Amino acid sequence: MVASTQQLATGGAGLDALRATARKDPKGAIREVAKQFESLFMQELMKSMRASTMATGMLDNQATEMATGMLDQQYATQLAGIPGGLADAIARQLERQMGVPASGARGGAGGGSGAVTGAARWAPVASAGAAGAYQAVAVGSGAAAPEAAGATGGNAARFVERHRAAAQAVAAQSGIPAEFMLAQSAHETGWGRREIRAADGSNSHNLFGIKAGGNWNGPVVVTTTTEVINGRAQKVQAAFRAYGSYEESFRDYAKLISGSPRYAGVMQRTDDAQAFAAGLQRAGYATDPDYAAKLGRVIQTTRRLVDQADASAASARLGTSGVTA
Incomplete structure (x- = not known):
């Protein structure tokens, strides 16, 4: 069974947990959001690849399609978050946008969260595809928005x-x-x-x-x-x-x-x-x-x-x- 930290935070409990994490560890919340987006993106990518591959027609049915979808989800979850991948790039961009000091080596010690302005304001929501998978949900401390938006x-x-x-x-x-x-x-x-x-x-x-x-x-x-x-x-x-x-x-x-x-x-x-x-x-x-x-x-x-x-x-x-x- 997939650990709760590897599941998409599409439900209320998942979002509440992500908000709680953001208050204590903004950088950790950003990394989790980035990892979940990468996982969702990879699922859509694999779905697209399978759809473009000709089926054999012999053993294909709704049950095998469901099993294949579940397998793809497991692959995407396990592969997401690899150093140097899409999640790292997303995390860096979110840290920059949210005003969080850039992380050092991935998974390294130190690098406390420090003062954060509107930290980790993004969290995943249920979506039929990767597009529009994230929305602002105010999971941070509720501090003032960046200068341009606030003023x-x-x-x-x-x-x-x-x-x-x-x-x-x-x-x-x-x-x-x-x-x-x-x-x-x-x-x-x-x-x-x-x-x-x-x-x-x-x-x-x-x-x-x-x-x-x-x-x-x-x-x-x-x-x-x-x-x-x-x-x-x-x-x-x-x-x-x-x-x-x-x-x-x-x-x-x-x-x-x-x-x-x-x-x-x-x-x-x-x-x-x-x-x-x-x-x-x-x-x-x-x-x-x-x-x-x-x-x-x-x-x-x-x-x-x-x-x-x-x-x-x-x-x-x-x-x-x-x-x-």
Whole structure:
């Protein structure tokens, strides 16, 4: 008989047990969720493979189909959780999304749970297929959700969805990670709620707060902005660059950062979000003394949103892949 820890938590008792585990050991709960998802995925995979194999027709009946299904379930349960497999990848992504410190070696000692924000908020639910097998069930401590979700609701996710394609296109050419650009544009505009507009309300499409200096020959928008001068926040009038589209804004930002000697050090730290943000502050991108810390947090939030969008897209593709029930 399969141990209770190897069964899918599709019932109320299973979910209650998973919630209890999450309160005591968030990392353990995440690993269990990841293992159960891998097991469910492998069951669907084997079901699809058997459905595409021609049956002999001699001894096939409902009883053998049931026995085969039970055997596949046992195989999937026993094979799920092998180091380096799908469960490990899912666990790492969930730890990143939920704000849980990354695990060390699988099964190693130490690595306490520490402070967790919304730890292990995912648990499996009954489903006819692997798609949609998980939903948010608040199995964690009930702490506040990540910054974007708590402060802006779904606005942050919509902002990322709206500008992600343009950011990725520019990232491929400039070498600046798309998540960094999305995060900085989100920080500068308050996730799109404070975009720079002209007096008549027309949009400048300037997502990065780039001002119109003497070398700018394009259209401008003059508006009031806040600058920190001599340690004090002051309202001043400033001219900002205006673009014909958001993609133009991303391209101009990438040109500025990658082509200016002022930001040469920044381009050398595209592998480290916090170092990238700190480099921008040192180069004088903004006058806010806390700019790097704030941007670093927004980059983390943006990465979680991108990961969630990727997971949703993967789940949707799996649900429409034609798996035979």
